[in-house]
Amino acid sequence: xVRRQHAQRRVFEMILPDGDQLWDPELRxxxxxxxxxxxxxTIQEALSRRWPKSRLRGRPGTPAAVVLRLLVLKHLxxxxxxxxxxxxxxxxxxxxxxxxxCEPVPDDKTLVRLAQALGPKVWKQILGRLVEVAQxxxxxxxxxxxxxxxxxETNIHHPTDSSLLGDGVRVxxxxxxxxxxxxxxxxxxxxxxSVGRRLLEIAQQSRQPGEDAQAKVKxxxxxxxxxxxxxxxxxxxxxxxxxxxxxxxxxxxxxxxQGLGQQVKHMRELTQRVLEQTKARVLKGNTHHPHKVLSVxxxxxxxxxxxxxxxxxxxxxxxxxxxxxxxxxTDYEVCAEQVADGQLWDSSLERHQQIFGGPxxxxxxxxxxxxxxxxxxxxxxxxxxxxxxxxxxxxxARRAHQTQRWFRRAMRWRTGCEGHxxxxxxxxxxxxxxxxxxxxxxxxxxxxxxxxxxxAGPSRGPESSHAPEEIRGRIRIMKMMKWKGxxxxxxxxxx
Numbered sequence: 505x506v507r508r509q510h511a512q513r514r515v516f517e518m519i520l521p522d523g524d525q526l527w528d529p530e531l532r533x534x535x536x537x538x539x540x541x542x543x544x545x546t547i548q549e550a551l552s553r554r555w556p557k558s559r560l561r562g563r564p565g566t567p568a569a570v571v572l573r574l575l576v577l578k579h580l581x582x583x584x585x586x587x588x589x590x591x592x593x594x595x596x597x598x599x600x601x602x603x604x605x606c607e608p609v610p611d612d613k614t615l616v617r618l619a620q621a622l623g624p625k626v627w628k629q630i631l632g633r634l635v636e637v638a639q640x641x642x643x644x645x646x647x648x649x650x651x652x653x654x655x656x657e658t659n660i661h662h663p664t665d666s667s668l669l670g671d672g673v674r675v676x677x678x679x680x681x682x683x684x685x686x687x688x689x690x691x692x693x694x695x696x697x698s699v700g701r702r703l704l705e706i707a708q709q710s711r712q713p714g715e716d717a718q719a720k721v722k723x724x725x726x727x728x729x730x731x732x733x734x735x736x737x738x739x740x741x742x743x744x745x746x747x748x749x750x751x752x753x754x755x756x757x758x759x760x761x762q763g764l765g766q767q768v769k770h771m772r773e774l775t776q777r778v779l780e781q782t783k784a785r786v787l788k789g790n791t792h793h794p795h796k797v798l799s800v801x802x803x804x805x806x807x808x809x810x811x812x813x814x815x816x817x818x819x820x821x822x823x824x825x826x827x828x829x830x831x832x833x834t835d836y837e838v839c840a841e842q843v844a845d846g847q848l849w850d851s852s853l854e855r856h857q858q859i860f861g862g863p864x865x866x867x868x869x870x871x872x873x874x875x876x877x878x879x880x881x882x883x884x885x886x887x888x889x890x891x892x893x894x895x896x897x898x899x900x901a902r903r904a905h906q907t908q909r910w911f912r913r914a915m916r917w918r919t920g921c922e923g924h925x926x927x928x929x930x931x932x933x934x935x936x937x938x939x940x941x942x943x944x945x946x947x948x949x950x951x952x953x954x955x956x957x958x959x960a961g962p963s964r965g966p967e968s969s970h971a972p973e974e975i976r977g978r979i980r981i982m983k984m985m986k987w988k989g990x991x992x993x994x995x996x997x998x999x
Contacts, residue, residue: 646860657820672775845872
């Protein structure tokens, strides 16, 4: 049964009369925002869709308010699900923040299932509600807009043709063993050891220079592809044999066999695609084979090149993030296919108008969005100042335009979105990248600022939110360089 929240029993009132003074100011501001009834209604509605009549029947489940606060706390401190449950279970402050108090803390596996039940559409609704609350509290007014794209890497190993073939053989063989435990002996041969040896030999030979080594690599690839084809053929026959035997099983076991058979079929199709691209890439030398498979588990993964020297190619999905003033993320979009950044400019302006009811006074992005057409589009939509820096050699008029004071200030403000994209775009924390509050208000902070210790007061000095953003960034860089210098000096002294 889906519940809204626990019947509160204030543990601080029983154990620590002055326990409210132990709260972190950051947690207290987040607590004020999460008390919004619209957020809890969204979570409760999503959880009630898991099973029919779950609002009225069944044993009591984890309340919607507890689910929301646990997931926010997990993202805030970048914990895993197990770490989050362990920390909340042993802390009176976190118990009170999550509205659990003396009630039992849900298991980490339960929390995983609840997070999966929400899904991306629910987080979009939560983001929309947070933006509405921010507008009501005058944290954001929609006067500024900055847009940027980043890559969220999927949790996969570095893709190579040989490793993808090995993954396909391993998963197919593992699934056939599961089917055999249900229906009895099947006619298939376990070739995982043979494939593992070919993978090791390919890895060793690919490091050797010269044409002879490359010829040996192609020979090993032919052997690996032949073994993989044999596994795919035997898997198809074994699944057909299992379906015939499953007719005599109980309905539940028969359904299990059918599900495993679908898994084998899906993996066979992926392995066939990997075989085709391996033949084209390795044997024929066509490295531009269309629709490459980069992972047999995360099939939506794309190879994206953003021009980074440290990591030229990233494997994941392209995500567009747009923000308003006070670093408030107002919208994000996971691109179904890789597109040029400039094609996302018009949709970003349109989305901003839908959220705030009008165009921004200032709109800015990096040079990848810059074009005369995009500037004209923004001006036609009513944007007063458009700050899109041009690439390459600039004319005298363009150089004078980009050296104006408002343009340079807009560029400094735009650069502020670069520093806090790293903690947002890890696969574990992206869906909840909106839970960190502003230091100078109740909403809007999504940056990578360091956590204040429990009981610490608000930050003061140049690093506070009242100082310009570029000054705070320079001070952090100076402190980091000073810390690195001390580490080097200590290391040399120890020698």
